[in-house]
Amino acid sequence: MRLSELSERSGVSTATIKYYLREGLVHPGLRITATQAEYDESHLRRLRLVRALIQVGRLPVATAREVLSHVDDDSLGRTIRLGAALWALPNGPDADEEAPETVAARTAVERLLEGLGWATSQEIGTLSPAYRALVSSVATLIRLGYPCDVDHLTEHARLMHQVAVQDLDMMEAYPTEAEQVEAAVASVVLYEPLLMALRRMAQEEESARRYGL
């Protein structure tokens, strides 16, 4: 398809598509004349992911480019390829390594992972931005004086593991590994607000069931 059709089908203006092409967020089309190029479904898919990262996830262009470079790197194994892409996404603040509550938080997270049997997470440890974000969140609970109960965290972690199982099952419905990695990255960005909205609605629903309206 030509640029105009790509614009129409993707809902992205031709000016914005040209900008994404210049910035290397979308791969070039097949040049057919000096001024025209031909685009295909892979460009549509890529535009969809770029919009998810930039318009919904509010990633700066440079960060989106880094995420996409990992998505596109088929020399990596699937876990590493996916991990590298997810690790380049914003992950919340790291814990303050100097603070005493960070030590307590790390101990709690290690007990949590031990109890869950999450061997890979234990192995990867602080290399993972998600691990560091978890330690930081737990350290905040402790610093503010809220209870941090490993059993309660364990229940939450088990439920989030079920979410991840559902997401990876959905991802596997895509035919190629490239599309699977793209879908996984998009799902992290697009499903976070959705899951948090569902959690708040569930809290309203459960409260009304327990205490009436």
Add this chain to the structure above:
Amino acid sequence: MRLSELSERSGVSTATIKYYLREGLVHPGLRITATQAEYDESHLRRLRLVRALIQVGRLPVATAREVLSHVDDDSLGRTIRLGAALWALPNGPDADEEAPETVAARTAVERLLEGLGWATSQEIGTLSPAYRALVSSVATLIRLGYPCDVDHLTEHARLMHQVAVQDLDMMEAYPTEAEQVEAAVASVVLYEPLLMALRRMAQEEESARRYGL
């Protein structure tokens, strides 16, 4: 206790406590001389919640004041008191009512709630900011061309309901209704980053189990 002890035990500087008192975020202590007041555990608890809202949730002072006014309103039933406090929290953008995908998203959300049997959520509908945020998130999926499968949403909603059950169980461990509402509001703000970190770690763990490291 005196202001200095309140500062020490809460980890909030005396200047900041005075600012929160002036802004009406913390209730005044019992005045014992012209220049001194006596504070108690309720002040400590309130400072903990104010820090959660302002320092972690990044709420503006005016928004925090509105949330706290609902937390403090014991003329409301518990669901409404909790709901009013949660509804005053930032909830993500509302859906664009003019956009065609919003109609499709609303239909999907109504089918979801019908299937779940969430009668209160159906009844409250768009009055709830969480409902509007969910419609907006689903509309984004549709607009970007990602699949929006009601069965998949249903599985996620069931898991988020289990999270809410755990959170309300934890909340009920607090002795008074005021403390319960405070704990529920704090948990929304403090557990969102924690749950999202757990989800990403679970995705890493599950990916490594399926595809190796």
